[in-house]
Amino acid sequence: MVEKIESVVIGGGQAGLSLSYYLSRAGREHIVLEKASQVANAWRNRRWDSFTLITPNWSFRLPGAEYTDSEPEGFMPKKEIIRRFEQFELQNQLPVRYSTRVERLNPSKAKSISHLTEDKVYESKNVIFATGCSRRQESSLCHANTARTPSNPL
Numbered sequence: 131m132v133e134k135i136e137s138v139v140i141g142g143g144q145a146g147l148s149l150s151y152y153l154s155r156a157g158r159e160h161i162v163l164e165k166a167s168q169v170a171n172a173w174r175n176r177r178w179d180s181f182t183l184i185t186p187n188w189s190f191r192l193p194g195a196e197y198t199d200s201e202p203e204g205f206m207p208k209k210e211i212i213r214r215f216e217q218f219e220l221q222n223q224l225p226v227r228y229s230t231r232v233e234r235l236n237p238s239k240a241k242s243i244s245h246l247t248e249d250k251v252y253e254s255k256n257v258i259f260a261t262g263c264s265r266r267q268e269s270s271l272c273h274a275n276t277a278r279t280p281s282n283p284l
């Protein structure tokens with residue numbers, strides 16, 4: 131099954147969600163594909179239970195949800211970080227599709243890009259990587275494919 135859409139954002143971490151927030155405000159058609167089943171995957175599943183931010187609370191700046199509480203110089207714990215992501219998602223009703231891992235990208239000459247997930251193909255004019263690119267698997271997806279997008283034909 132093929133779904134056509136103007137822009138696809140891969141990854142629903144803070145970068146992907148922030149981008150989706152601004153695309154939504156600009157009225158641009160898009161979806162965010164996120165492999166995890168819930169928001170805040172990096173913080174929820176890739177940090178230990180006693181984790182706290184190492185950057186001060188004032189630097190927590192999801193758009194429209196910037197930290198304004200009473201401890202700007204504090205370091206919020208994991209639970210609080212996740213709660214803020216959940217609240218952000220709820221407030222903004224962003225078009226995130228969870229449990230949707232992008233397996234492969236197929237750049238084409240027709241200025242569209244196919245994104246293959248387990249059971250579906252998405253076709254879009256624009257693709258934005260917001261996968262964090264810090265782990266080997268994700269960065270290989272990035273490097274293998276961004277190098278040959280229609281706008282950057284190597």
Ligand SMILES: Cc1cc2nc3c(=O)[nH]c(=O)nc-3n(C[C@H](O)[C@H](O)[C@H](O)COP(=O)(O)OP(=O)(O)OC[C@H]3O[C@@H](n4cnc5c(N)ncnc54)[C@H](O)[C@@H]3O)c2cc1C
Pocket residue numbers: 140141142143144145146163164165166170171172173182183184185230231232233260261262263268271
């Ligand atoms: C131990 C540790 C501590 C940190 N502490 C701090 C801190 O105190 N303060 C701070 O500001 N920063 C901190 N960081 C950095 C911070 O976590 C990152 O800067 C931030 O998570 C980057 O956000 P992002 O949206 O770019 O990527 P991520 O948060 O990594 O989000 C990427 C998303 O893409 C999804 N994804 C990846 N591949 C695919 C795919 N193929 N298909 C679909 N979805 C996919 C992932 O599931 C994930 O949800 C820390 C990092 C680490 C590792």
